[in-house]
Amino acid sequence: MEKEEDYKEWCNKFDRTSQSLKIMYKLKKMRENNEMCDFIIKTSDGKEFHVHKLVIHASIPYFNSFNQFYTHENEDKNTVTLDMLSPKAVELIINYIYEGRIDYFRDNILEIMYAADYLQMEPLRSEAIRELFNFEDKEMLFNDKIMTVIEFSIEKNEKAQKFYGKYFCEFSEKESFCLLSIKSLISILDKDYLDVPNEEFVYDSAMKWIYFDYENRKQFIIDIISILRIAFLDYSLIFDKLLTESTVINNDGTRKKIYEYLRICLEGSSKSEYIKNYSPERDNYQLTCITLDNSYSDSVVSVNMKKFVQQSRVWKTCLFELFHKTDHVTGIKYNNKIYFVQCDENEYYGHGVILDMDNQTTRRKTFTSNPRSGRAIAQFEDKIFTIGGIDMEGKNNSVECYNFRDNKVTSLAPIPNGIVNATSVVYGNHIYIIGGQTSQPLRTIKRYFILANSWEELDQMSYPRYKASAIVYKKQIFVIGGKNYNGILNNCEVYDIETRRWSSIPNMPYKRAGASLSIRQNFLHVVSGHGEASGQTMQYDLLQSKWYEGPALEDLSVMHIAV
Known part of the structure; x- marks a missing residue:
């Protein structure tokens, strides 16, 4: 047998000693010798492992019935060939x-998991x-074969629930999604962190799961409706989709839940009250803002990521970070990073800052070849486009592209007639440059075809405006506020x-x-900016075409960027 020092050294790896551990150590050394x-x-390649029968039988339930491990060709009951497992897996299991x-x-x-x-x-x-x-490998974890082995564990595995919640949109398109049990499905769908575009997506995915094996799964519709955040469904969807689905209306429990919600709403309770009491938001439904506070010190700006929690009606800080002071920025979100790109005149206005929301780190980065004040900025796939703005030589027609992948800046076709202080949106393979100014405010809208590196001019807006805000929603561009000869605007247009x-759509309250945006x-949430009641957010109901006041910002001395 080995020396006591060897045994102690081996035990120290496990931070404890015991009689049973000592016995196992001795058995380990006996096997080695x-x-x-x-x-x-x-193994299938002929390799042999000499072991102790009692140890193997006590450790591997598969070996409890010894007679099943020899064939007519091999009458030796003390030998077994595990040709169903890879040689590597067998060695790992024995060790x-x-x-x-x-x-x-x-x-x-995977070899260890299949062998076990x-x-x-x-x-x-x-x-x-x-x-x-821990590996978060989608190729493995979306695989049908692997799902048959791991499915039973999802209900009690928080890491599994977070993984499938994080990648739910992709996962719900895989056949492995339909292999979930009802308990595993519910353990994923009922989480606030489920990453989905809207609650309709949750409902559609759940119904897809039911129809995969309809006769055996239709009974679970009550479980689905019970965890559905019904207050985040449009009324039209409830009437046109849920209440026309036979699986829903033929179940007394589901009908009762839906009718109870509608009754509360008809009695005058607001949707926000229902949310507060019965139906909490999912995390990505919450209005999220990045705040930049320049008052922290002379050289440092503090960055906070905050979410407005509808249920408690408060702003919750999710992330806090410090970096070198950066003024007048536009925020672009890509791969869970916020790219702060400076727009106005400043010694460093060719620079920007990258905030990594996952790793909570920042670093300074140059996104253009030369500084330009009043640029329009747009993000398309893995690129940032900077358009117009006045450079040191007075030119205002430059267009450049910064590539996230190779960190290079490329010059592109200049924008005709130049532009300063325009706003931009991306739709399809085009960048739309809206309004802006040269010697005066403009009504123009210009479209840049990314693939062809070419420009065209489209029909003009009703009002000239610069420093407006814009966002795309269902093949429409919403242009909000801005400035012109009359000062700051509250009118809005839709292209x-x-x-x-x-x-036109109704004017903003402020x-x-x-x-x-x-x-x-x-x-549609309007956050921060300059003008009346700049600390008051505004909400435009895209279905009802009405404006409402949203949650007030906590600190008017900081800059807010909605993401």
Whole structure:
């Protein structure tokens, strides 16, 4: 036997000593020295592992019935060939039995999981599944075959629920999604962090799951409706979709829940009151703002990411970070990073700052070849386009593209006649440059075809404006506020991309220029900017064409960017 020092050194790896551990250590060394080994496990490539029969039988439930492990060709009851498992997996399992631990890597974790499943080693299988989610490998975790092994664990595995919640839009399109049990499905759908565009998507995905095996799953419609955030469904969808679905209306429980919600609404309770008491928001339904506070110090700006929680009616800080002071910025979100790009005159206005929301880090970055004041900025796929703005030589027609992948800046076709202080949106393969000014405010809208590197001019707006705000919603461009000869504006226009026609919508309650826009749950949110009551957010109901006052911002001394 080995020296006591060797045993202590081995035990220290596990931070404890015990009689049973000492016995296992001795058995481990006996196997290494082939002492008293009375059982042989062979692999498909002929490799042999000499082990102790009692240890193997005690550790692997699959071996409890010894007679099943020999064939007519092999009458030796003390030898078994595990040709269903890879040689690598067999070796890892045997080492695990004698060592009490196993190292997981991307290239071995599936073999360990399949081997543990085949050998009925439940604790090891559960451990391997938990480790599998640490890799967040969609190719593996969306796989049908893998799902049949891991599905049972999702209900109690928070990492699994967070993974499928994070990538739910992709996951719901895979056949593996339809292999979930009702308990696993509910454990994913009922989370606030479920990343979906709207509650209709949740409902549609759940119905897809039901219709995959309709006769056996239709009974679970009550479970689906019970976790659906019904207050975040449009009334039209409730009447036209839910109440025309036979699976829903033929179930007494689901009808009762829907009618109860509608009754509360008809009695005069606001949707926000219902949300407060019965139906909390999902995290990505919440209005999210990035705040930049220049008052922190002379050289540092503090950045906070805040969410407005409808249920409690308060702003909740989710992230706080500091970086070098940066004024007059536009925020662009890409791959969960916020790119702050400076727009106005400043010593460093060719620069920007990248805020990594996942890692909570920042770094300064140059997005253009030369500084330009009053640029329009747009993001398309993995590129940032900077359009117009006055450079040091007085030119205002430059167009450049910064590529996230190679960190290079490329010059493109200049914008005709130049532009300063325009606003921009991206739709399809086009960038729309709206309003702006040269010697005077403009009514123009110009479209840049990204693939062809060319420009065209479209029909003009009703009002000239610069420093307006714009956002795309269902093939329409909403242009909000801005400035012109009369000062700050509260009028708004909508451009239909398909018909190429302009129309008006009701004026905002307050005049606003340079505001930040965001769309959540069929509401257009107007945040911050300059003008009347700049601390008051405004909400435009895109379905009812009405304006409402939204939650007030907490600190008017900071800049807010909706994301």
